[in-house]
Amino acid sequence: MNKEYALGLDIGGTHITVAVIAINEMRVLDFSVHKESFDSNLPADEILDIWEKAIRTSWKNSGIGNLIGLAVCVPGPFDYTNGICWIKDQAKYEHFYSLNIRELIRERLNLSNDLPIVFDNDANCFGKGEFFKNVENSSKKLMAVTLGTGLGASFIDNGKAIDSGTKVPADGELYNIPFKTGIAEDYVSARGLLSGYKAASGLEISNSLELFCLAKTGDVMAIKVLEEMGEDLAEIVIPWLKSFGADSFIIGGKIANASAYFLPSFQEKIKIAGIEVTVLVSADNEIAALLGATSLLCKM
Template identity: 55%
Template sequence: MEKRFAIAMDVGGSHITTAVIDLSEMKVFEDSFIKVSFDSNLPSKTVMDYWENAIRTLWEKSAIEKLSGIALAVPGPFDYADGTCWIKDQDKYDHFYGLNIKELLRERFDFDRDFPIVFENDANSFGKGEVYKNIENLPKNVMAITLGTGLGACFIENGKIVSTGKNVPQDGEIWNLPYKNGMAEDAVSLRGLLANYHNLSGIELNNGLELYHLAIEGDEEAIRAFHKFGEELAEVVLPWLKSFNAHMLVIGGKVANAGDLFLNILREKAKNEGIEIELVLSTDNETTALLGAASLLYKA
């Protein structure tokens, strides 16, 4: 079988990460990896200069003659089919509103109209990337969540995103589901975790790392804050694991790095409800997102 390669890019608010992906094996090609930091609120032409330079440097470094496409993991709002950016008032990519990224890339590289340039939501890319890391996961029903400043989620069946139907929430999103006196993201996010500690101790912390260190040093309120977080995570996630008949739950995001302080509670509650689930903790979100975006170009 002829080897196929693509360039994948994870588009962040302050940086891009890009690599060559071996589409035959769904792996990063020979450790190819470039990360570039910049101010995404610079004029679009300047930002595109950063993108172009990263792609050309990577392409030349890999010595690959033929590309099978370019795949980008991009935050929303974004028209993923058309390639038009609709990000607005988010303190990132201010000058890209209404611009078609696909056309901007075609102009920079003189690609013909048939050359594949594809886009995937960044949260979906993370989930799909974890699945495609091991092709044996493709037949599985997978729910993936990201725990950080927000609560991201996606549902994957046979390697494809499921966002409609009675077995998943609307648009495959759980952040906005009603929960207690607000919505799920109020509790199951970094701000929810810090709020737990504030409610227990009266102390307001600025970041999750500080809370983590307090917990591992034995601070009772910090430990209880993480335990409560695990309980609330279970209350939000378990009904959808059951509804989707998920075989695997993938958890990523910065808060997931403290998983040893709350995931046992999730496991225990899942067991009590008769839910058997393979739990995967992802610690490499960027590489995973690249594989997830590139999966749009994968051919089994």
Template identity: 65%
Template sequence: MNENYAVGIDIGGTHITVAVINILDMKVIDFSLHKECFDSNMPVEKVMAVWKKAIEISIRNSKVENIQGMAICMPGPFDYESGICMIKDQSKYEHFYDLNVRDLLHETLNLSSDFPILFENDAVCFGKGEVFKNAENLSKKVMAVTLGTGLGACFIDKGVSISTGESVPQDGEIWNLPYKNGIAEDYVSVRGLLNNYKSLTGKKLNNGLELFNLAVAEDKIAIQVFEEMGEDLALVVLSWLEKFGVESFIIGGKIANASEFFLNSFNRKLKENSIEITVSISADNEIAALLGAASLLLTRD
């Protein structure tokens, strides 16, 4: 039978999205896509209960009985080989630090200890998925970023993720690069957007959606905040676009939905620095992340 099924999972700071995927033709099985939103700072057992619910609903809706493995895109810092969460002081998963998430999943889902559960950086999964979706990118040097509660990035050369060497930052990460009065993620993230809006107006917003809605309503300060984030993103990645020789730059993550307010300022800053590359916004970054995660099982030894 020419079918091999895996569970692809995209885990973020506020959501889990699950789908069953035929990894031989990289297709999401009909009706299997399921998403749950939650507070990742809840106690571990409550977070795991949400994950369990989402995974079981997805598998049940897919009507697939023979699942070969599970592949998860997870935000960093995270020990992807061992499955140990290293997230600390990032306003998400505050109770998961130093816990083995693979063991938690085996236990919560009552899986055998040898059932494959693989992990990869969420931005790497997104980037790989985008390459799978667009065959033209298989011959290019691609940099993909995810903009959301954090700032993720990956560098892909002809379909292979690159995280070492002088042409990419350490571990292929840009969130922790020194920038202005802190690090890149302090400025290019939901937190950065909200902090900037508060500093300019004195008003505290609850989430990025509120800021987006203000921008849609033509709030000048909200629009300014997105534009400044676009410039900040460009300044963070400029040197790495040149060092890696990036030909295609792809933007995903929840903030990508607000690209109408930051993409022009991002492109303008690239042009000012004589950078000419293809810049695109992912049309369905969650599907890309799920496909990228599932691809881990294709290359598994």
């Protein structure tokens, strides 16, 4: 069997990670992994410069010539079929609203119009990637969330993302479901943690990493905010764990690094609700996302 290769792109609120994937084996070429961090509120051209650098560096380092396509996981709101960004008023990618990302990438890299460039939700990519990483998942229903600048979710049944029907929320999304005095993402996300810490301590901090570092030093307020986020996350997902009939619940995203502080309170609420589900924290979120995105090209 001839080996086929594709470029996988994981675009988040503060970074882009790119790698070349051997499609036949669903394996990332380790030496091709390249990451760049940036401020997603920079002008579009400046961010595209960074994306182009990351893509060209990864492709060059891989030593691979021909690709069968590019697969991109990116947060929404986004028109994944047509490649158009509709992110607005989310403190990220403000200058990308209504732009056709597919055509911008194609133009930047001078790619043929015949080369597929496909897109999917970052949480869907993460969930599908976790499915492909573990052969034992082949007969299971997985529910996955990504905790970062936003709250992403995916419902995976036999490797397929489920985003309609009565067993999952509308469009398979959790971030916008009503919760407390707002929506779920107001509480379970980086901004939720920062606002929670300010409300508890009166102090402003810059990002979730700073909160995590405070928790590690024993800051009582930081620990409390993370514990409360675990409780909120459980309250948000419990109805969908039940209706979807999930066998496994997988947590990814940058905030997953602080799981030691929020996982116990999350699991306690799950236990009280009488739900039996395997709860896992992903060890390599970005690799899973890259594999999940590239799986889209397997169908083409």
